[in-house]
Amino acid sequence: MNEGRRLRAVLCQVKPRKGDLKANVAAVRGALVPDADLAVFPETVLSGYFVEGAALEVALSAGGLIEALGSPPEGCGCDVVIGFYERGRSSVHNSLAYLTPGDGRYEVVHVHRKVFLPTYGIFEEGRYVEPGRGVRAFDTRFGRVGMLICEDLWHTLPATILALDGADLLLCGCASPARGYEASLSRPANLAEWDRIAARTAKEHGVFVLLAHLAGSEGGKIFAGGSTAWGPDGTLLARGPLFGDGNTAAGLEMREITRVRTESPFLSDLRTALPHLQHSLEESRSRRGSGKGAPPRRAPAVRAPAVRPPRADGPGDRPNDEDRALLAIQPALVEAALVEFIQEEVVRRRGFARVVLGVSGGVDSAVALVLACRALGPENVFAFLLPYATSSADSLDHASMAVEAVGAHRRTLPITDAVDAYVDAHEPAVTDLRRGNLAARLRAVVLFDQSAKLDALPLGTGNKSERLLGYFTWHADDSPPINPLGDLLKTQVWALARHLGVPGEIVDKPATADLVRGVSDEDELGISYHRADPILHWLLKGYDVESLVRLGFRRDEVAVVSKRLSSTHWKRELPTVALLSESAIGEGYLRPVDY
Numbered sequence: 230m231n232e233g234r235r236l237r238a239v240l241c242q243v244k245p246r247k248g249d250l251k252a253n254v255a256a257v258r259g260a261l262v263p264d265a266d267l268a269v270f271p272e273t274v275l276s277g278y279f280v281e282g283a284a285l286e287v288a289l290s291a292g293g294l295i296e297a298l299g300s301p302p303e304g305c306g307c308d309v310v311i312g313f314y315e316r317g318r319s320s321v322h323n324s325l326a327y328l329t330p331g332d333g334r335y336e337v338v339h340v341h342r343k344v345f346l347p348t349y350g351i352f353e354e355g356r357y358v359e360p361g362r363g364v365r366a367f368d369t370r371f372g373r374v375g376m377l378i379c380e381d382l383w384h385t386l387p388a389t390i391l392a393l394d395g396a397d398l399l400l401c402g403c404a405s406p407a408r409g410y411e412a413s414l415s416r417p418a419n420l421a422e423w424d425r426i427a428a429r430t431a432k433e434h435g436v437f438v439l440l441a442h443l444a445g446s447e448g449g450k451i452f453a454g455g456s457t458a459w460g461p462d463g464t465l466l467a468r469g470p471l472f473g474d475g476n477t478a479a480g481l482e483m484r485e486i487t488r489v490r491t492e493s494p495f496l497s498d499l500r501t502a503l504p505h506l507q508h509s510l511e512e513s514r515s516r517r518g519s520g521k522g523a524p525p526r527r528a529p530a531v532r533a534p535a536v537r538p539p540r541a542d543g544p545g546d547r548p549n550d551e552d553r554a555l556l557a558i559q560p561a562l563v564e565a566a567l568v569e570f571i572q573e574e575v576v577r578r579r580g581f582a583r584v585v586l587g588v589s590g591g592v593d594s595a596v597a598l599v600l601a602c603r604a605l606g607p608e609n610v611f612a613f614l615l616p617y618a619t620s621s622a623d624s625l626d627h628a629s630m631a632v633e634a635v636g637a638h639r640r641t642l643p644i645t646d647a648v649d650a651y652v653d654a655h656e657p658a659v660t661d662l663r664r665g666n667l668a669a670r671l672r673a674v675v676l677f678d679q680s681a682k683l684d685a686l687p688l689g690t691g692n693k694s695e696r697l698l699g700y701f702t703w704h705a706d707d708s709p710p711i712n713p714l715g716d717l718l719k720t721q722v723w724a725l726a727r728h729l730g731v732p733g734e735i736v737d738k739p740a741t742a743d744l745v746r747g748v749s750d751e752d753e754l755g756i757s758y759h760r761a762d763p764i765l766h767w768l769l770k771g772y773d774v775e776s777l778v779r780l781g782f783r784r785d786e787v788a789v790v791s792k793r794l795s796s797t798h799w800k801r802e803l804p805t806v807a808l809l810s811e812s813a814i815g816e817g818y819l820r821p822v823d824y
Contacts, residue, residue, distance in 0.1 A: 234371070234372075234483050235480055235481065235482055235483070236266050236267060236371055236398075236480070236481040236483060237264060237265050237266045237267070237478065237480060237481075238265065238266065238267045238268075238269065238439055238458065238478070238479045238480075238481055239260075239262060239265040239267070239268045239269070239307070239476050239477065239478050239479070240269050240439060240440075240441045240456035240457075240458060240467070240469055240476065240477040240478075240479065241257070241260040241261075241268050241269065241270045241271075241441065241476050242271065242441070242442065242443070242444045242454045242456055242469050242470070242473070242474045242475055242476070242477070243256045243257060243260060243270060243271065243274050243443075243444065243474055244256075244443075244444045244445030244452075244474050244573070244577070245273070245274050245275065245276060245277045245443070245445065246277070246577070247276070247277040247279075247280065247447060247578070247821065247823045247824050248276055248277065248280065248283060248286070248287050248824050250275060250276070250287070250289075250297060253274060253275045253276065253277075254275065254297050254298060254299075256474075257270060257274065257275070257298070257309075257311065258298070258299075258302055260476060261301075261302055261305040261307065261309070262305065262307075262476060263304040263305055263306075265305075265307040265478070266307055266308065266371060267307055267308050267309075267310070267371065268307050268308070268309050268310070269310045269400055269402070269439050269441040269456075270309070270310060270311045270312060270402065270441055271312055271402045271403055271404060271441045271442055271443040271444075271456075272312040272323065272325070272343075272378050272379050272402035272403055272404040272441075272443060273312045273313065273314060273323065273402075273404055273443070274311060274312045274313070274402070274443065275287075275289070275294075275297070275311065275312070275313040275314075276313065276314055277447055277823075278404035278443060278447060278452075279447045279448055279450060279821050280314070280357075280820075280821060280824060281353070281357060281819040281820060281821050281824075282357060282818065282819035282820060283820050283821075283824055284314050284321045284357040284358055285316070285321055287314050288313075288314040288315060288316035288321045289313055289314070289315065289316055290315070290316045290317075291315070291326065291337050291340060293316070294311075294313060294315075294326060294337075295328075295334055295335050295336075295337065298311075298328070298335055299334075300333050300334055300335075301330040301334075301335060306330050307330075308327065308328065308329045308330075308338075308369060308370070308371070309327075309328045309329075309335065310325060310326070310327050310328070310376065310400050310402065310441075311325070311326055311328065311402075312324070312325050312378065312402040312404075313326065314358065315340065315342065317359075320358070320359035321357070321358045321359065322342040322343065322358055322359055322360075322361060323342070323343040323346070323354065323358050323378060324340050324341065324342050324343065324361075324378075325340070325341045325343075325376045325377075325378050325400070325402050326339070326340045327339045327340075327341075327367070327369065327374065327376060327400075329369065329370065338367060338369055339367040339374075339376065341361065341364065341376040341377065341378065342359075342360070342361025342362075343358075343360065343361055343378035343379065343380075343381060344360055344361045344362070344363070344364065344381050344387060345360070345380040345381050345383070345384055345387075346358060346360050346380070347379075347380050351406065351450065364377065364381070364387045364390050364391055365390075365391070365394055366391050366394035366395050366396035371398075372397055372398065372483070373394075373395045373396050373397055373398075374396055374397075374398045374399075374400060375388075375391030375392070375394065375396030375398070375399050375400070376399070376400045376401070376402075377391070377399065377400075377401045378401065378402050378403075379401070379402070379403045379404060379405060381401070382399075382401050382403075382426060382427070382430065382440075383426060385430075388430045388433075388434065389433075389434070389499070392434035392435075392436055392496055392499075393496075393499070393500065393503070396436060397436055397437065397483065397486050398436060398437045398439070398481070399430065399431075399434075399436050399437070399438045399439070400439050400441075401427075401438065401439065401440045401441070402441050403423070403440055403441065403442045403443065404442075404443040404452060405419050405420075405423065405442065405443075405452070406419070406450040406451060406452060407419060407420070407451045407452065407453035407566060409421075410558045410559050410562050410563045410566065411557065411558070411559060412554075412557035412558055412559050413559075414559055414562070415559070415562070416453070416455060416471060416562065417453050417455075417562070417566075419453075420442075420453060420455045423440060423442075423457070424457065424465070427440055427457060427459050428459055428463040428464075428465070429463065430459075431459040431460060431461055431462070431463045432461070432462055432463030432489075432493070432495075433495050433496075434461075434495065434496050435461040435462075435486055435489045435490040435493065435495065435496050436461055436486070437458070437459065437460060437461055437481050437486070438458070438459040439456075439457075439458050439459075439479065440456055440457045440458075440459075441456045442454050442455050442456045442457075442469065444472070444473060444474050445474070445573055445577070446569065446570050446573035446574055446578070447821065447823055448821050448822045448823045449570065449574070449711070451472070451566050451569060451570055451573075453471050453472055453566070454469050454470055454471055454472060454473055454474070455468060455469055455470070455471050456468070456469035456477055457469070458477070458479035458481070460481075460485060460489075461485050461486050461489040461490070462485070462489045462492075462493070466479045466480075466481070467479040471562075471565065472565050472566060472568075472569040473569075545781065545782070545783045546781050547763070547777075547780065547781040547782040547783070548759075548760060548763035548764070548782070549781075552763035552766070552767075553720075553759075553763060555763070555766060556718060556720055556721060556762055556763065556766060557724070558717075558721050558724055558725065560724055560725050560727075560728030560729075561728065563717070563721075563725055564600070564603075564725065564728065564729065567600050567604075567713045567714075568600060568603050568604045569604075570711075570713055571584075571600060571601055571604035571605065571688075571711070571713055572604045572605070574711045574823075575604070575605065575686050575688075575711065576605070578823045579686055579710075579711075579823075581684065581685060581686040582605070582609055582684075582685075583605065583609040583610070583611065583683060583684065583685035583686070584601050584605065584609070584610055584611070584685050584686050584687070584688040585611045585612075585613060585676055585679050585680050585683060585685045585686070585687055585688065586598060586601065586610070586611075586612060586613070586676070586687065586688040586689075586690060586709075587612075587613050587614075587615055587672050587675075587676055587690070588612040588613065588614055588628045588631055588632055588639075589615075589624060589628060589690075589743060590621070590623065590624030590625060590626070590627035590628040590631070590735065590743070591624070591627075591735070591740065591741070591743070592722055592723060592726050592731065592735055592736050592740070593690045593691065593692050593714055593722055594628070594631070594690040595627075595631040595726065595731045595732075595735050596690075596714060596722055596725055596726045596729060596731060597688055597689070597690040597713055597714055598610065598612055598631055598632065598635060598637060599631075599634075599635055599729045599730075599731060600713055600729070601637075601688055601713075602635040602636070602637055607635050607636040607637045607638075608638075609685075610635070610637040610638065611637065611638045611640070611679065611683055611685055612628075612631075612632045612637045612638060612639050612640075613639075613640055613641075613642060613675065613676060613679060614628045614629065614632075614639065614640070614641040614642070615641075615642055615643070615644050615671075615672045615675055615676075616641070616643050616644070616645075617643070617644055617645050617648060617668045618645040618649075619664075619743075619744075619745065619746040620743055621741075621743055621746070623738070624743050625641075627732070627734060627735045627738075630732050630734065630735070631731065631732065631735060634730075634731075634732060642675060644668060644671050644672060644675065647671055648664065648667050648668050648671055651667065652664065652667070661744075661745045662744075662745070664744075665702075665742070665744025665745050666702045666705070666744070668744060669702035669705035669706060669742075669744060670702060670704060670705040672705065673687075673704070673705045673706075673708045673709075676709070677708070686709075686710065686711065687708070687709035687710065688709055688711060688712070688713070689706070689707065689708075689709035689710075689711060689712030689713075689714070689715065690706070690709075690712070690714060691706045691707055691712060691714065691715060692714050692715070692717055692718065692719050692721075692722050693714075693715060693716050693717055693718050693719075693721075693765075694718045694719040694720075694758055694761060694762055694765065695719070696715060696800075696801060697765050697769075697793075697794055697797075697801075698754060698761065698765075698790070698793040698794065698797070699793055699794075699796070699797025699800045699801075700742075700750065700753070700754060700793070701800070702744075703800050707800070707801075718758070718762040718765065718766075719740065719758035719762060720758055720759060720762045721762075723736055739751070740758060754789070754793070755789050756786050756789050756790065760786055761786070761789075761790050764777065764782060764786060764787055764790040764791075765790060765794065767780075767782075768790065768791060768794060773791075774787050774788060774791050803815065
């Protein structure tokens with residue numbers, strides 16, 4: 230690169246509409262600014278990331294990409310880096326294209342195809358696209374550049390190859406769903422990890438690193454944005470907004486590369502050592518190919534837990550303060566994420582302006598109510614109080630209190646007559662449990678009917694603890710199409726409620742489903758949420774009953790939680806369908822919920 234030049238780069242965070250090429254092209258063109266040299270967009274910005282089996286439907290050839298983008302906007306002469314699913318002759322790739330303005334149209338300078346396709350956890354990329362087979366730097370009118378996509382940067386070798394190939398600027402498009410809202414962090418944990426990786430890569434090779442992160446929400450997976458630019462000494466130059474779209478400018482002083490590499494000649498040292506390291510690499514490959522020095526082949530094991538629980542001070546004294554600290558959240562960050570989630574999923578993804586929800590007087594529905602009002606405005610939130618004859622009077626009072634506190638619409642629709650009409654006519658010997666489930670399902674029926682009347686989307690209120698323990702009425706509490714609280718344990722909902730200012734009378738009272746008079750959640754579960762949540766945490770990390778007992782948890786409590794967790798998987802899934810063809814829905818025919 231021209232060492233005396235100052236490169237004006239812009240990181241463009243865009244919230245793509247799933248599969249809507251026309252809308253996404255318009256968003257990309259609208260983000261281009263006249264005074265930039267380079268505009269960098271995120272991974273798969275032209276289609277959205279989680280397209281599953283629709284990857285072929287949204288894929289474009291390089292020529293199709295140029296045609297779709299049209300001529301450069303008037304006054305915007307910057308080069309453009311853009312992520313898209315690329316249609317090849319016989320495959321689909323997750324690709325990043327570097328484009329430069331030409332004679333009335335963009336020209337392709339280079340296309341990088343993602344090498345490392347995450348296929349684990351929430352990711353299934355390797356199922357739908359083919360990996361790229363290499364990386365190389367390339368020349369632009371601003372100098373020599375290298376490009377990577379998301380996980381490519383997590384591996385040290387691709388960035389090293391690009392630096393050795395002369396790249397002074399590494400550009401990376403990312404679609405990394407936000408995960409980890411620990412109390413000690415000011416941004417999601419995955420973004421904190423991206424900071425460490427990008428800073429280390431920049432400093433090790435003396436290069437500028439630009440990361441463009443996707444924003445928005447796709448089927449509940451929230452992309453936090455937070456794009457970053459890093460100097461060749463590993464310092465942060467610019468950071469984009471969290472949970473929002475918009476441009477972030479970064480001025481890159483190219484002379485800094487020479488200064489940094491003189492002060493810290495890591496890349497020069499690598500070039501000197503490279504012939505010897507290449508010899509070592511070839512020897513390693515040779516040993517593995519011959520079977521010498523290679524570990525014996527065996528079936529892949531279950532991934533070991535990343536964090537080990539602290540040891541117990543004595544038998545049966547867990548959970549302790551350290552366990553509870555692991556569940557602590559950063560409530561302001563969680564609030565921002567969930568407000569973004571509701572706005573994205575209700576308005577942009579499904580085209581509604583309003584929501585309906587049942588408000589029971591408990592903490593979960595109160596928290597969902599506050600979040601909905603902050604996301605959509607109280608004038609667009611319709612709260613329904615749906616008491617049955619056995620409902621606690623306090624529940625009705627607390628529900629009214631919650632609605633009045635936020636100023637949402639309120640309507641009370643008692644369901645006693647409707648439930649009792651069925652019971653009296655057909656099932657006079659009904660048990661309390663069955664009657665409670667009838668009431669829960671009828672509440673869902675009412676909410677969906679009001680949804681149709683008001684043109685408002687039903688909003689769920691169930692928490693993660695209830696979902697994992699199977700402590701909910703199937704096709705009732707879990708029936709609304711979106712749920713902001715479903716990945717928060719009950720103790721985390723309480724923490725969020727206090728942050729949001731939910732009245733103390735609601736937060737501090739014993740948790741109850743209020744389906745059977747005088748019966749609390751703890752009575753039915755046999756354990757409190759304060760003790761169950763840490764056990765759930767470690768079970769989800771891969772520890773079994775015996776491991777947790779050895780670490781100081783009470784066997785009876787671990788057994789209760791483990792049994793409920795392992796015996797209620799069916800309640801957390803769609804109905805089981807007999808598979809008779811290769812195009813069974815959810816098996817062969819795979820499209821995301823928001824496609």
